[in-house]
Amino acid sequence: MRASRFFISTLKEAPSDAEIVSHQLMMRAGMIKRLGSGIYTYMPTGLRVIRKVENIIREEMNRAGAIELLMPLVQPAELWQETGRWDKMGPELMRVKDRHGREFAIQPTSEEVVTDVVRSELKSYRQLPINFYHIQTKFRDERRPRFGLMRGREFTMKDAYSFDRDVEGMQKSYATMFDAYTRIFTRFGLKFRAVAADNGAIGGTGSHEFHVIASTGEDALVYCPDSDYAANIEAAEALATGERGAATQQLAKTSTPGKTKCEAVAELLNIPLQHHVKSIALTVENEGKKRYFLLLLRADHELNEIKVSKVAGLKEFRFSTEAEIVEAYGTVPGYLGPIGTKLPVTVVADRTVANMADFVCGANELDYHYTGANWGRDCAEPIVADLRNVVEGDASPDGKGVLAIERGIEVGHVFQLGTAYSEAMGATFLDEAGKPAPLQMGCYGIGVTRILGAAIEQNYDDKGIIWPDAIAPFELALCPMGLDRSEMVKEQTEKLYAELLAAGVDVIVDDRGLRPGAMFADWELIGVPHRVVIGERGLKEGNLEYQGRRDEAATSVPVGDMVAFIKGKLGK
Amino acid sequence: MRASRFFISTLKEAPSDAEIVSHQLMMRAGMIKRLGSGIYTYMPTGLRVIRKVENIIREEMNRAGAIELLMPLVQPAELWQETGRWDKMGPELMRVKDRHGREFAIQPTSEEVVTDVVRSELKSYRQLPINFYHIQTKFRDERRPRFGLMRGREFTMKDAYSFDRDVEGMQKSYATMFDAYTRIFTRFGLKFRAVAADNGAIGGTGSHEFHVIASTGEDALVYCPDSDYAANIEAAEALATGERGAATQQLAKTSTPGKTKCEAVAELLNIPLQHHVKSIALTVENEGKKRYFLLLLRADHELNEIKVSKVAGLKEFRFSTEAEIVEAYGTVPGYLGPIGTKLPVTVVADRTVANMADFVCGANELDYHYTGANWGRDCAEPIVADLRNVVEGDASPDGKGVLAIERGIEVGHVFQLGTAYSEAMGATFLDEAGKPAPLQMGCYGIGVTRILGAAIEQNYDDKGIIWPDAIAPFELALCPMGLDRSEMVKEQTEKLYAELLAAGVDVIVDDRGLRPGAMFADWELIGVPHRVVIGERGLKEGNLEYQGRRDEAATSVPVGDMVAFIKGKLGK
Structure with a gap:
């Protein structure tokens, strides 16, 4: 590509609404252009990255045996009503009416449509397994x-959907996709991690997220450096910390006036925070009847609401109101505890809390806490459950070391859906005995455009973006110095440009006639990973200058060696 | 590709709602699947054709210097309001509201968005010309x-938009796109014709349509076999037929009771239809004031309403009501004519009518016609205009022969837009004097998915589709006979499959284990243009069988020659 025939439009400053670095750099590099809130035109440089990302995904999906089709954007409401998602999805689902008043969804995903295709196209177990993507x-x-x-x-988005005859087959399809995703993210040249995830609203029996590692990531990823264990914070299992010791203190009611936070009580009593128990009051309403639950966490731990919702009886919990708390515990929030509640309350202790002895907790009395509290002696043994987020240093659930936490950006997700959609939509096949059975489904998404943001959050410096080779808009920027006044430079530029193209290098030659500083700043901002400078002075000594985007300084390379040098750098 | 890893789903019968052959064949071949009215999933076989079409378009657009970007589907109403198209476009424009009640259009085309991109990105004449497409x-x-x-x-759709500093530049960009389109349709391997078109509602100064020739086409294409002249029927200029002769008859009022159609009058009076004049009464209302116009056509000619709207004063015409006719002509429809109207009427005669002498026309009196009517003598000379569709045998407007007419399917359109959009949206650039000037635009569309239908309407037989090589889902079907029982066949199939892939042939090997009849029927229906059959009997004699999709019979080709033979057929 010649820069003079391409469209390059860089900015010194990012617009003020760009809050994070990837957004700022993409705007400054002219890769995207805002059309409306959350709606962008992909400018030529940005589109080149998208196409490279798409092509890697396509190649690996095809290699894994998935078959590409293309499902419509505008999808009839009737299909979404069959699975109930028309009502469940709320305003996130963009709805539109046609000229006849018929309702449609603009697709956020295509489970319904692919299941509709499959229920009419697939008849027999002989056609299985199959995996369609678009x-x-x-x-x-x-x-x-x-x-x-x-x-x-x-x-x-790339979304794929596998269909199998049984759970074993679905798990095999799932494993195939997991491996394909691993190849895809490896080929992108990004540091990533696959973590076990909660299945969430989509339903089903198992799932993993693929995250690009970045300190700015929204998600906390839990992993064990000594083993394969990895899960997102929602799904990572928290084991008990330590073993329960014997009771050594008497239960004592202590005045803690105005101290409603554990940290304040710990400071007042001069007892380390790890000996305090935090109380969280929940209410579950069922047919107008209220049940009260008290969750107990070690004071330095964080509640994990997804885990709470999996405790028996707590699927539809909510936090208690202050009025409910006064009714159930006889006091206001800040002084709650498991000992001596006013009404019967089901106490659920986190595993770590269940192992504590001589702990501090609220006394269910205004301005009072207990010290020296012990299970079995001062109150009944609680229900024990995993209620908290893991923290760095927790034991790994696989028993092979301790957990670490890093930040990630979710860019892929694989799900075992089972028969949730196929049963709702009557998508069956005839098994070997000629009997209809529901299809076992899996679904597999990659956020194509999000990859761009995530890649930048992981790879940038104060000059701009640093693309990995495989998804860079161009692999190499060829920068001639004084193209318009040096015949020697012009000739060598054309020669090298042709040779690089012939060697399969995705090269852009900057023939815009800019000053070197402006030229270099553009390519550094845009993040082209390799640069070759052609100058008269170097040429007279038979040399060109190479500089990798992460290199501190340029390397002098003999003219005749440059193509081989670049091929080596790019692994071609 | 191995058929066992692909998805092939053919039908014996087309669904009853498929009215035309391309729709029937695409449904039967399993290329598309209906999701809703006018909304289709592109199944794997169909998507392969779409991708090939897209790639040819992309290559030729890039070669012509156009730059690819990707504009959003969901576009803010505000932009569409700037050009007035939000109101003008009516229900064809799909409108949607987001969760905040803001209005958006789902793009039918992107003039507004591209003009918005350009007005903020382009500053100087130095950045022109530029051509963006997606x-x-x-x-x-x-x-x-x-x-x-x-x-x-x-x-x-592929839509491209060029921006130039002046009309001359725009016309050059337009010519470049015209040439690119010619290369694109040539590469598709389709018979096509570019015709001059009316600019219609989009405004601007010049346009051409690209049509795939097919007897089932909706549009009539006018061309001169002896010259380059070509236009669609709306735009083709109709010259006068013959020269006006001298008057030889007296004007005579003749009783024609109940004969309101020219054909009936011709039969009654035994005067050839070509001597009759058909009268069409129009009304133009302006600020409550009515003006009456009478259009005159030779009785065997057809009115062209687009031409009518270009006659001075007739831009906003409508057909007169019966009450208006009675008021202006003193009689009911069927007996109108230019001689002796009740109120003043502006008479506009088609060029051919203006050259007629001794003609028959209505007498503005119930049940009476005139014979022997002559211009100048019996009524004033009319305004003369081109009002009719051309017919086969008309003189070509370039004076180089006579016109022919064939049917076509519109698949591409190039427009000179001028400054219609740039002025409405304030898209200016600074010229060499530093003064802002509006950008001169062109726009260029190709209906990507429509190409599939058009290609089939042009290329099919009773067995199915016949794709041109360049856009076939596969170039060649490799059909082994008895793959599961002949080691010799299996071995040769794998060998030839590998060799064809290595030679760059897009081959599908049918390893589904079907009977020959079913296998051949599938590939004939799907329209794969080349087929090689591998059978044990032939192999024993060292031969394979080749058959082109249009060939009557198979050709025996020595095993060792087959790859070269196929490469020859495909021009590789």
């Missing part, structure tokens, strides 16, 4: 679109 | 979607 524009009417391509409303 | 899903809420991909609601 790479398509999606729309989600996010409440608060932000961060550029990271949380846009219109975006590109 | 290949993107479009939506038009057609009143009556039909004919499969031919008139769908959701479809894929």
Whole structure:
């Protein structure tokens, strides 16, 4: 590509609404242009990255035996009503009426349509397994679109859907996709981690997220450096810390006036925070009847609401109101505890709390806490459950070391859906005995446009973006110095440009006639990973200058060696 | 590709709602699947054709210097309001509201968005000319979607937009696109014709349509076999037929009771239809004031309403009501004519009518016609204009022969837009004197998915589709006979498959284990243009069988020659 025939438009300053670095750099590099809230035009430089990302995904999906098709954007409401998602999805699902008043969804995902295709096209177990995918524009009417391509409303997603005859087959298809995703993210040249995830609203029996590692990531990833264990914070199991010791203190009611926070009580009593228990009051309403639950966490731990919702009886919990708390515990929030509640309360202790002895907790009395509290002696043994987020240093659930935590950006997700959709939509096949059975489904998404944001959050410096080779808009910028006044430079530029193209290098030659500083600043901002400078002085000594985007300084390379040198750098 | 890893799903019968052959064949071949009215899933076989079409378009657009970007599907209403198209476009423009009640259009085309991009990105004449394009899903809420991909609601279009500093530049960009389109349609391997077109509602100063020639086409294309002249029927200029002779008859009022049609009058009076004049009464209302016009056509000619609207004073014409006719002419429809109207009427005669002498026309009296009417003598000379559609045998407007007419399917359109959009949206650049001037625009569309339908309408037989090589889902079907029982066949199949892949042939090997009849029927229906059969009997004699999709019979080709033979057939 010749820069003079391409469109390059860089900015010194990012617009003020760009809050994170990837958004700022993509705007400054002229890769995207805002059309509306969460809606962007992909400018030529940005589109080149998207296409490279798409092509890697396509190649690996095809290699894994998935078959590409293309499902429509505008999908009839009737299909979404069959699975109940028309009502469940709320305003995030963009809805539209046609001229006849018929309702449609603009697809945020395509489970319904692919299941509709399959229920009419697949008849027999002989046609299974099959995996259909497409790479398509999606729309989600996010409440608060932000961060550029990271949380846009219109975006590109690759979504694949596998269909199998039984659970074993589905798990095999799932493993195949897991491996394909691992190859895809490896080929992108990004540091990533696959973590076990909670299945959430989509239902089903197992799932993993693929995250690009970045300190600015929204998600906390838990992993064990000594083993394969990895899960997102929602799903990572927290084991008990330590073993329960014997009771050594008497239960004592202590005055803690105005101290409603554990930290304040710890300071007042001069007892380390790890000996305090935090109480969280929940209410579950069922047919107008209220049940009260008290969750107990070690004071320095954080509640994990997803885990709470999995405790028996707590699927539909809510936090208690102050009035409910006064009714159940006889006091106001800040002084609650498991000992001597006013009404019967089901006490659920986190595993770590269940192992504590001589702990501090609220006394269910205004301005009082207990010290020296012990299970079995001062109150009944609680229900024990995993209620908290893990923290760095927790034992790994696989028993092979301790956990570490890093930040990530979710860019892929694989799910075992089971028969949730196929049963709702009557998608069956005839098994070997000729009997209809529901299809076992898996679904597999990659946020194509989000990859761009995530890649930048992981790879940038104060000059701009640093693309990995595989997804860079161009692999190499060829920068001639004084193209218009040096015949020697011009000739060598054309020669090298032709040779690099012939060697399969995705090269852009900067023939715009800019000063070196402006030229270099553009390519550094845009993040082209390799640069070759052609100058008269160097040429007279038979040399060109090479500089990698992360290199501190340039390297002098003999003219005749440059193509081989670049091929070596690019692994071609 | 191995058929066992692909998805092939053919039908014996087309669904009853498929009215035209391309729709029937695409449904039967399993290339598309209906999701809703005018909304289709592109199944794997169909998507392969779409991708090949897109790639040819992309290559030629890039070669012509156009730059690819990707504009959003969901576009803010505000931009569409700037050009007035939000109101003008009516229900065809699909409108949607987001969760905050803000209005958006689902793009049917992107003039507004590209002009918005350009007005903020382009500053100087130095950045011109530039041409942006994208290949993107479009939506038009057609009143009556039909004919499969031919008139769908959701479809894929390539749309390009050129920006120039002056009209001369715009015309050069237009010519470049015209040439690129010619290369694109040539590469598709389709018979096509570019015709001059009327600019219609989009405004501007010049346009051409590209049509795929097919006897089932909706549009009539006018061309001169002896010259380059070509136009669609709306735009083709109709010259006068013959020269006006001298008057030889007296004007005579003749009783023609109940004969309101020229054909009936001709029969009654035994005067050839070509001597009769057909009268069409129009009304133009302006600020409550009515003006009456009488259009005159030779009785065997057809009115061209687009031409009428270009006659001075007739831009906003409508057909007169019966009450208006009685008021202006003193009689009912069927007996109108230019001689002796009741009120003053502006008479506009088609060029051919203006050259007639001794003609028959209505007498403005119930049940009476005139014979022997002559201009100048019996009534004033009329205003003369081109009002009619051309017919086969008319003189070509370039004076180089006579016109022929054939049917076509519009698949591309190039427009000179001028400054219509740039002025409405304030898209200016600074010229050499530093003064702002409006950008001169052109726009250029290709209906990507419609190409599939058009290609089939041009290329099919009773067995199915016959794809041109360049856009076939596969170039060659490799059909082994008895793969599961002949080691010799299996071995030769794998060997030839590998060799064909290495030679760059897009081959599918049918390893599904079907009987020969079913296997051949599938590939003939799907329209793969080349087929090689590998059978044990032939192999024993060292031969394979080749058959082109249009060939009557198979050709025996020595095993060792087959790859070269195929490469020859495909021009590789």
